[in-house]
Amino acid sequence: MTANADTRLRRLPDKGRNDIQLARDILDEARVCHVGFVADGQPYVVPMALGRDGDRVLLHGSVVSRLMTNLADGLPCCVTVTHLDGLVLARSSFNSSMNYRSLMVFGSATMVEDTADKKRCMDVLVEHLLPGRLPDLRPSTRKELNATTLLSLPLETFSIKVGEGPPDDTKSDVDTPIWAGVVPLKLKAGKPQAAPDMVKGVAVPAYLENLLGT
Amino acid sequence: MTANADTRLRRLPDKGRNDIQLARDILDEARVCHVGFVADGQPYVVPMALGRDGDRVLLHGSVVSRLMTNLADGLPCCVTVTHLDGLVLARSSFNSSMNYRSLMVFGSATMVEDTADKKRCMDVLVEHLLPGRLPDLRPSTRKELNATTLLSLPLETFSIKVGEGPPDDTKSDVDTPIWAGVVPLKLKAGKPQAAPDMVKGVAVPAYLENLLGT
Numbered sequence: 568m569t570a571n572a573d574t575r576l577r578r579l580p581d582k583g584r585n586d587i588q589l590a591r592d593i594l595d596e597a598r599v600c601h602v603g604f605v606a607d608g609q610p611y612v613v614p615m616a617l618g619r620d621g622d623r624v625l626l627h628g629s630v631v632s633r634l635m636t637n638l639a640d641g642l643p644c645c646v647t648v649t650h651l652d653g654l655v656l657a658r659s660s661f662n663s664s665m666n667y668r669s670l671m672v673f674g675s676a677t678m679v680e681d682t683a684d685k686k687r688c689m690d691v692l693v694e695h696l697l698p699g700r701l702p703d704l705r706p707s708t709r710k711e712l713n714a715t716t717l718l719s720l721p722l723e724t725f726s727i728k729v730g731e732g733p734p735d736d737t738k739s740d741v742d743t744p745i746w747a748g749v750v751p752l753k754l755k756a757g758k759p760q761a762a763p764d765m766v767k768g769v770a771v772p773a774y775l776e777n778l779l780g781t
Numbered sequence: 782m783t784a785n786a787d788t789r790l791r792r793l794p795d796k797g798r799n800d801i802q803l804a805r806d807i808l809d810e811a812r813v814c815h816v817g818f819v820a821d822g823q824p825y826v827v828p829m830a831l832g833r834d835g836d837r838v839l840l841h842g843s844v845v846s847r848l849m850t851n852l853a854d855g856l857p858c859c860v861t862v863t864h865l866d867g868l869v870l871a872r873s874s875f876n877s878s879m880n881y882r883s884l885m886v887f888g889s890a891t892m893v894e895d896t897a898d899k900k901r902c903m904d905v906l907v908e909h910l911l912p913g914r915l916p917d918l919r920p921s922t923r924k925e926l927n928a929t930t931l932l933s934l935p936l937e938t939f940s941i942k943v944g945e946g947p948p949d950d951t952k953s954d955v956d957t958p959i960w961a962g963v964v965p966l967k968l969k970a971g972k973p974q975a976a977p978d979m980v981k982g983v984a985v986p987a988y989l990e991n992l993l994g995t
Contacts, residue, residue, distance in 0.1 A: 763947060775964060
């Protein structure tokens with residue numbers, strides 16, 4: 568699970584358009600992305616929540632965050648989403664690996680400033696992070712919206728890398744009596760823990776039950 | 782789940798030493814990190830497997846990978862590990878968030894060249910990714926070791942960010958009958974899938990059973 572940046576760049580023209588649906592799927596399954604940017608020559612990689620509105624990646628943060636301000640000003644970034652799908656156990660260390668789906672989106676973000684679009688996109692973000700929850704919540708106030716910077720990064724220049732399938736051992740290793748195969752991995756939800764100050768008599772909502780089933 | 786790079790940098794002197802054990806724990810629980818670097822002014826964020834040997838982060842890849850070569854040559858990087866621990870459901874979108882533990886390690890990697898050290902560190906990596914598996918495997922060949930670049934990044938300059946606990950709502954929101962609390966999230970292992978070409982009669986090893994229990 569490593570990569571060669573130069574190889575990836577050369578591959579972009581081939582991979583870009585064809586895999587747009589896979590890119591969307593990778594984004595839709597993710598709640599967290601890793602945002603890379605450069606400040607004074609030093610690379611940073613910061614985790615952020617994400618959403619998707621059509622072919623826009625949505626990021627949000629506080630208006631007082633300098634990172635959000637810099638990103639809104641067009642600081643080049645790389646937004647990477649990785650799903651670790653499994654451990655691939657070969658008969659040797661050398662051929663062991665991982666199954667995963669990883670998407671890198673390159674570009675510059677812009678601020679979503681139009682109030683109606685911003686409101687709608689914030690709702691999209693909330694539904695992305697926990698489908699079904701939005702109708703439960705009171706609408707955001709104008710003050711809350713004003714305190715939030717919402718950024719949009721176009722899903723245009725991207726690169727996908729996928730590792731899948733069983734281990735690929737050399738013939739001589741295959742014949743040895745060592746367990747080989749794939750251990751699937753998945754991010755799973757545990758039992759919801761109610762807030763200590765929750766008013767009495769509120770049932771666990773259906774959208775949380777759905778989450779547990781996945 | 783956002784961050785301000787400048788704030789983080791200022792915080793480094795306070796957080797660095799005290800949280801070294803937390804930094805180690807975050808690394809030990811992770812199989813994947815996100816490596817950020819810059820090429821021609823463009824930031825990249827690439828997922829990689831990782832290991833830990835004392836206070837060194839271990840990364841590996843193919844000797845023909847230009848990225849590995851550039852990192853070995855001292856290209857500044859940021860290695861970030863994030864554990865998404867839960868969804869924090871407040872009574873409003875605005876106060877909803879996520880619980881997580883995230884570690885950013887800054888610096889430049891060096892190649893592990895000493896053969897004995899390299900062999901030992903590769904074993905550490907294998908055991909990091911799947912504890913208990915190493916004794917099952919044949920030793921790596923010299924050819925395999927030579928085909929692998931092993932990098933070491935010191936766990937010296939780092940920043941930790943942790944989100945934890947229940948939602949923090951405003952008083953007026955707390956009194957509304959909306960479910961609030963935390964949904965824990967955890968990467969879980971599913972049923973191992975044996976390779977189609979596995980020799981007959983090999984039982985699922987104990988270290989895989991242990992993995993399922995976590």
